[in-house]
Amino acid sequence: MVERAQPIKPRLGPKRDFAPWADPAASPLVRFERVAKRFGAISAVGRLSLDIFAGEFFALLGPSGCGKTTLLRLLAGFETPDEGRILLEGADLAGMPPYRRPTNMMFQSYALFPHLSVERNIAFGLEQERMPKPQIAARVEEMLALVKLEGFARRKPDRLSGGERQRVALARALAKRPKALLLDEPMAALDKKLRAETQFELIELQAKLGTTFVIVTHDQEEAMILADRMAVMERGRIVQVGTPAEIYEQPSSRYVADFVGDVNLLEGRLTATGASESLVHGNGGVQLRIAQPVDAAPGALVWVALRPEKVRIGLERPTEARENALAGTVVDVGYLGNLSVYKVRLDDGALMTATLSNRTRLVERTIGWNDRVWLSWPPEAAIVLTR
Amino acid sequence: MRKGLSSFNLVSAALGLAFLYLPIAILVIYSFNASRLVTVWGGWSLAWYRELLADGAMLESAWVSVRVALVSATAATILGTLAAVALARGGRFRGRLLFTGLLYAPLVMPEVITGLALLLLFVAIGLDRGFWTITIAHTSVTLCFVAVVVESRLLTFDRSLEEAAMDLGAPPLRSFLLVILPLIWPAIAAGFLLAFTLSLDDLVIASFTTGPGATTLPIRIYSEVRLGVKPEINAICTLMIVLVALGVIAAAVLNRGRASRRAEAVDLTAKL
Ligand SMILES: Nc1ncnc2c1ncn2[C@@H]1O[C@H](COP(=O)(O)OP(=O)(O)OP(=O)(O)O)[C@@H](O)[C@H]1O
Ligand SMILES: [Mg+2]
Numbered sequence: 001m002v003e004r005a006q007p008i009k010p011r012l013g014p015k016r017d018f019a020p021w022a023d024p025a026a027s028p029l030v031r032f033e034r035v036a037k038r039f040g041a042i043s044a045v046g047r048l049s050l051d052i053f054a055g056e057f058f059a060l061l062g063p064s065g066c067g068k069t070t071l072l073r074l075l076a077g078f079e080t081p082d083e084g085r086i087l088l089e090g091a092d093l094a095g096m097p098p099y100r101r102p103t104n105m106m107f108q109s110y111a112l113f114p115h116l117s118v119e120r121n122i123a124f125g126l127e128q129e130r131m132p133k134p135q136i137a138a139r140v141e142e143m144l145a146l147v148k149l150e151g152f153a154r155r156k157p158d159r160l161s162g163g164e165r166q167r168v169a170l171a172r173a174l175a176k177r178p179k180a181l182l183l184d185e186p187m188a189a190l191d192k193k194l195r196a197e198t199q200f201e202l203i204e205l206q207a208k209l210g211t212t213f214v215i216v217t218h219d220q221e222e223a224m225i226l227a228d229r230m231a232v233m234e235r236g237r238i239v240q241v242g243t244p245a246e247i248y249e250q251p252s253s254r255y256v257a258d259f260v261g262d263v264n265l266l267e268g269r270l271t272a273t274g275a276s277e278s279l280v281h282g283n284g285g286v287q288l289r290i291a292q293p294v295d296a297a298p299g300a301l302v303w304v305a306l307r308p309e310k311v312r313i314g315l316e317r318p319t320e321a322r323e324n325a326l327a328g329t330v331v332d333v334g335y336l337g338n339l340s341v342y343k344v345r346l347d348d349g350a351l352m353t354a355t356l357s358n359r360t361r362l363v364e365r366t367i368g369w370n371d372r373v374w375l376s377w378p379p380e381a382a383i384v385l386t387r
Numbered sequence: 388m389r390k391g392l393s394s395f396n397l398v399s400a401a402l403g404l405a406f407l408y409l410p411i412a413i414l415v416i417y418s419f420n421a422s423r424l425v426t427v428w429g430g431w432s433l434a435w436y437r438e439l440l441a442d443g444a445m446l447e448s449a450w451v452s453v454r455v456a457l458v459s460a461t462a463a464t465i466l467g468t469l470a471a472v473a474l475a476r477g478g479r480f481r482g483r484l485l486f487t488g489l490l491y492a493p494l495v496m497p498e499v500i501t502g503l504a505l506l507l508l509f510v511a512i513g514l515d516r517g518f519w520t521i522t523i524a525h526t527s528v529t530l531c532f533v534a535v536v537v538e539s540r541l542l543t544f545d546r547s548l549e550e551a552a553m554d555l556g557a558p559p560l561r562s563f564l565l566v567i568l569p570l571i572w573p574a575i576a577a578g579f580l581l582a583f584t585l586s587l588d589d590l591v592i593a594s595f596t597t598g599p600g601a602t603t604l605p606i607r608i609y610s611e612v613r614l615g616v617k618p619e620i621n622a623i624c625t626l627m628i629v630l631v632a633l634g635v636i637a638a639a640v641l642n643r644g645r646a647s648r649r650a651e652a653v654d655l656t657a658k659l
Contacts, residue, residue: 078550098553099562111551114544115569124565128556176555 020053021229027090029054029212030075030180035084037070044070046236047083052180057206057213059223062233063259068216069108071233072182075214076105088179099128104178108185110169112157118168119144119153125176143171146205163194170205180212187222199225220260224248232256248307253387257305264311264352266304270296270384278384280304284348288324291379296386303385310381311354313342313367318376325376328352330369342367344375411628418621425616435622445623448607452587455518455603459525460582466526467533467582468575472563474534475541476549493531501528502595509596516598524596525586532585533578540574541567577638584634588627 020026028051037045044067052058060068073079075086077098086093093101104125113121119140126136144150147167157165166186173181186202187195203226206213217223223230224244231241232255240252251257254265268282273294280288280302288304296302312318318325331351332343342354352375367373418436422429439445470490474483493501505524506516514520548570552562568575590605597606604627608620 076554078553097558098550099556099558103554105551105554107547107551109545109547111545111547113548113551113566115566124552124557125555128561172555 059227059230456586471537529582
């Protein structure tokens with residue numbers, strides 16, 4: 001894996017140089033060691049290892065049913081692993097019931113207690129610790145301010161909007177100052193606009209508190225926006241861990257490339273690989289040049305992965321000799337406001353997508369349906385995948 | 388189409404209701420009869436209620452019935468609630484279906500059989516028949532009613548509420564007391580009232596399991612009526628009807644209040 005010291009995502013203040021995962025001396029806050037969990041014949045989590053560091057905003061990303069919730073529930077103590085260990089600050093959590101673990105969970109359904117007011121919901125965890133009353137009151141007030149719900153202390157949950165409920169759930173889970181906050185699809189029930197706002201607030205909140213957040217989501221965009229690092233899961237296993245930029249730019253497999261963002265995959269055979277460049281013989285009979293060594297023997301089946309926004313589309317053949325170029329016919333043009341999406345049927349029958357951002361007001365599209373076009377990209381734009 | 392009741396429907400409804408409530412209405416009205424003869428109307432009077440207050444044996448039986456009902460309903464409520472919690476929250480433990488079936492079977496079991504079976508049991512273990520055998524019998528019969536009411540309430544809310552309570556530091560028992568109990572108490576109270584009224588008016592099982600010195604009100608009424616109906620019986624029956632009706636109405640109100648509030652909440656979520 002490529003070690004990149006800095007996450008690309010802009011961060012507030014001290015988060016910028018934050019990369020404990022790159023430091024071999026750092027010890028993780030949470031460590032999963034070959035953890036497996038089965039439900040009858042179904043293996044929900046299979047011998048999975050993962051380190052999460054203190055202060056991280058960590059996202060677990062994967063399709064429905066891949067074991068994300070199970071992983072979170074294992075950490076919270078609602079499920080016990082069949083194999084392996086889960087360590088928190090180096091100590092094995094085995095046998096520690098959920099009500100003793102210094103983690104708190106924000107449930108997908110929020111699970112607010114309907115018979116208690118907002119403030120009593122938030123105070124619930126503190127009351128279990130037998131915290132003195134004045135201190136509880138102060139903490140509740142602090143939490144209400146944190147999630148901007150000052151006027152709502154005495155409301156019952158059924159008199160709140162979806163977004164307000166979500167914030168109460170967040171405040172309740174944060175009130176005990178957990179070592180790690182576990183969020184299971186916290187924004188699944190919010191509409192798109194509110195979700196975008198909430199994502200931003202979560203980032204701010206996490207930066208302010210410095211608490212470790214572990215969030216589960218099946219929305220790749222959300223994971224990329226929120227997380228310092230993310231893990232992509234497939235059927236109970238982690239297929240890649242890295243910063244959003246690493247995952248997007250250097251996916252380790254076709255599965256990851258396809259799951260995180262859109263990608264064009266061109267199948268071919270590796271013809272040569274050197275220190276800084278490789279050549280792939282595409283199925284369409286074209287030679288593709290990639291500015292990257294490939295860990296495979298010549299003749300191996302490989303896939304050239306190329307993000308649609310890195311493809312140039314033009315009516316003329318590009319003149320630059322090093323440039324990869326493929327000819328095809330436009331079969332579909334989509335206008336998305338900020339972007340135009342072109343679907344191009346290559347001469348060998350494969351379909352490729354190119355997106356162009358609409359920088360100027362689009363009065364007349366220069367490229368349209370059934371136009372003969374050239375798709376091209378520099379060797380640095382694509383990567384080669386062997387899996 | 389015409390709204391409301393057609394005359395045919397009106398007549399059928401009236402017939403049905405008359406069939407159901409005419410006997411009871413007659414009984415209630417005649418409890419205020421001034422005449423000594425049950426079948427002859429002699430004007431309004433509270434004489435039989437006064438007579439009832441002076442009838443020591445009848446009052447004694449009423450007291451037995453109330454005590455049996457209170458104790459058995461309390462026991463049935465506790466045991467029934469525990470069974471309901473086990474059923475609704477125990478997950479898929481082995482034999483769950485069997486347990487469910489076993490718990491609900493007494494709902495449809497003929498009372499004669501239940502009564503006889505309990506009698507045989509008490510004889511076999513050599514328990515002296517009396518107050519406690521009736522109480523035990525009533526507990527065992529009404530328990531499943533409580534379980535049904537409480538379980539249906541438990542199934543309406545999210546499992547993650549308990550997990551949230553535990554996650555916030557409350558051990559299982561505290562989670563139950565602080566979060567689950569406050570949410571299901573209307574159902575528990577309704578179950579209690581149901582058990583109480585069922586016990587109060589049971590004749591069959593009580594007569595199988597009764598013993599000397601433990602004559603419940605239904606048993607006393609039944610045996611006195613065989614010697615001829617006294618207007619005083621009408622009076623005590625009227626009082627019982629009032630008590631039972633209050634119990635049933637309270638139970639219904641408790642459950643309905645919850646249900647409509649839930650509907651409101653669902654409404655609210657749907658609007659968002
Ligand atoms: N209590 C359970 N009993 C049986 N099977 C379960 C249980 N919990 C989860 N599973 C199974 O384990 C697998 C992983 O489930 P999990 O809930 O962790 O998925 P997920 O990644 O959170 O999916 P989603 O995005 O849909 O929430 C699924 O196949 C699921 O059916
Ligand atoms: Mg899930």
